[in-house]
Amino acid sequence: MKIFRTALLVAISAAALAGCGADEAPSEADSVTISDGWIKSVDTGMTAGFAEIRNDGAEQVRVVSASTPVAPMMELHEVVPSADGSMKMQPKEGGFTVAADDTTVLAPGGDHLMLMNVTDPLTPGIDTDITLTFEDGSSTTFTAQVRDFAGAQENYSG
Numbered sequence: 001m002k003i004f005r006t007a008l009l010v011a012i013s014a015a016a017l018a019g020c021g022a023d024e025a026p027s028e029a030d031s032v033t034i035s036d037g038w039i040k041s042v043d044t045g046m047t048a049g050f051a052e053i054r055n056d057g058a059e060q061v062r063v064v065s066a067s068t069p070v071a072p073m074m075e076l077h078e079v080v081p082s083a084d085g086s087m088k089m090q091p092k093e094g095g096f097t098v099a100a101d102d103t104t105v106l107a108p109g110g111d112h113l114m115l116m117n118v119t120d121p122l123t124p125g126i127d128t129d130i131t132l133t134f135e136d137g138s139s140t141t142f143t144a145q146v147r148d149f150a151g152a153q154e155n156y157s158g
């Protein structure tokens, strides 16, 4: 009888937990799907990472930071025209926002993930993880493939 009662309590607790979870809004990470993640190949120093960030949620999400095992430092960058007409990149204030039911594309010449102080060569064929952290503290990790890419050599104004 005691065993039966314990089992019943466990069942009730599980139901209560499930019900609680269903009432809460999904985290920003749960609303997002990342696709086509890649990193521009580099020997050492700085390079850029890109991806498509799809938000299927009903609320805007915001990427506030990013990290990867292949670089000790990562920033969220935008590309802006400078006074002399050339394009410069700089940290994007507030990070990357993705509106509800929308997709933000990180691409050469536009918003990108900046990998800094890379010490081991990133050559085509290597896959690595990139983790994006959102405004609500949730995070998601995706795989990025290192690729050769010759374009979009913006200057760093920071």
Ligand SMILES: [Cu+2]
Binding pocket: 048, 077, 078, 089, 090, 112, 113, 114
């Ligand atoms: Cu950059």
